[in-house]
Amino acid sequence: MARFTEPVCFATAGLPRATLIPLSNRMVRTAQAAGIRLGGEKCRANVLVMFVDDGKAEVERLAKHSPWIFSGIDRSKIAGLLDEPGPIHVWSTTEIRSRDGDRMYNGPEYNGLPQLNIQLSSFIVLPIREDILFSVLLIDRKAAIGRNVNQIADYAAMRTLTMIRAKGAAGVNSILALFDPEPATPPLEMTDFDHGYLKTLYTGQGNQRSTVKVRQIGRAILQAQAPAP
Template sequence: MADRVLSNAERLKVRLAGDKCRPNVLILFVDDGAAQVDWLIKHRPGIFRDLPYATIRQLRHDRGPIHAWHITAIASRDGDKLIQGDNGIPVLRIPSASRIEAPIQSMIVAAVILIDRPAIVGRTVDQIADYATMQTLAVVKPQPSALQNEYASTILSLFGHDAAPGQLTPFDWGYLQGLYSGRATRRTSAQYADMARSVESELAAESKAP
C-alpha cells in the first residue's frame, strides 16, 4: 500500500525525501476511530500539534469510519520557516513583496488517517491506497451527498458508496495535478482556476478514450 501511495505521489511530481525520509504520514487501521481520537487527546495530544480545538472536537464526535487530519505550517514565498524573535514572538522574514504571488505559503508537514477495520471489508489494497493518497496530499473534507454525481466520480466515495471506483478517477487526478502543478504561492483564485482546468482536461481525455 505504501508503494502505491508513493507511486501516486511520484506521478504528481511531489518531491520526496528518498533515503533521508522521515515518515510524516500515518495510515492506521483501528477498531474505533472516534475512540482512538479520544485516547490520543488524553495520552498523545502532541499528535494534533496546533490543530484548532473545534477541529479536534469534530474529530472526537465523528462516528464515521474515517478520521483524518493534517498538520500545516506557514512559510515564506521562498520556503523560509518561522523563527523565534528576540522577544519570543515568531517572525517570518519576507525578502520582497509581490503583487503576482502571495508572500506566504501553507505547507502540509504531516497527515494522519485512522480507518476503522470493519470499513475495509470488500475494498482492495489499491482502493485504500488511492483513497489515502487523496486524503494525505490534499486537505479535503468529503461530504457524502456530493461524492457521487453525474459530473464525475471520486475515490473519496470509497467508504460511502457501494459503487465506488476501483482507483483514482480522472477527476481525482485532475484535482491533484491542478493542486501541485503550479507554485504554492499562487493566489487562491489562480489556484482554483488551474485546478478546474486540470479536472476538465482529465475528464475530456477520459471521454475520448476508446
C-alpha cells in the same frame, strides 16, 4: 492551498504486512505520478495511515497519550474529530512559511510575537505559503472489508496528500466516495477528477492564490475528462 513541500514519507500500520506493503507501494507510485518528492528508505514518516478498531477511541487515546501528533491543531478541531461520524478520521498539521520556505520566529523587538521575513511582495502571487507537515488517516478495520487495496491506497493518498474533504467532492466521480454511506458503487481506483486535482495541486509554486489554483485544477480535470478526438 496547503501541500507538502518537504519529501513525503509514508508509514502504514494495523493490517497484515502482506496487505500493507502493496498499499504503501501504490501510494508511493501515486505520489510519484503527481510529481511529489519522496523520502529515501530510512526517511522519517510524515504521512501515517493506520487501521484501527475504533477511530474515535483512537483519536481520544492519541490526544491523551501522544498529544504531539496534534501539534499546532486547535482543541476545537480535535473536538470536531471526535464528533465526526463514520469510519474515517483524518487531520493534518500545517505551518505558514514565506514563499521561499522561511519559518516564523519569535522576535524580541515585537515582544516575542511570531514574525516572518518577507523578501518580496506581489499582487500576482502571495508572499507566504502553507505547508503540510504531517498527515494522519485512521480507517476503521470493519470499513475496509469489501474494498480492495488499490481503492484504499488511492483514497488514502487523496486524503493525506491534500486537505480536500470527502464531502467536498460530493456529486462527482471520485475515489473520495469510497466510504460514503450511500449505496452507490464507488470507483475501483482514482478517477480523472482525483488525478487532475492531485497533480495540479503540486504543480507550480506553492504561494499561488487559492482562486488561481482552483481554476487550474478545474481546467486540468475538464481536459482529462474530455473525450479523445
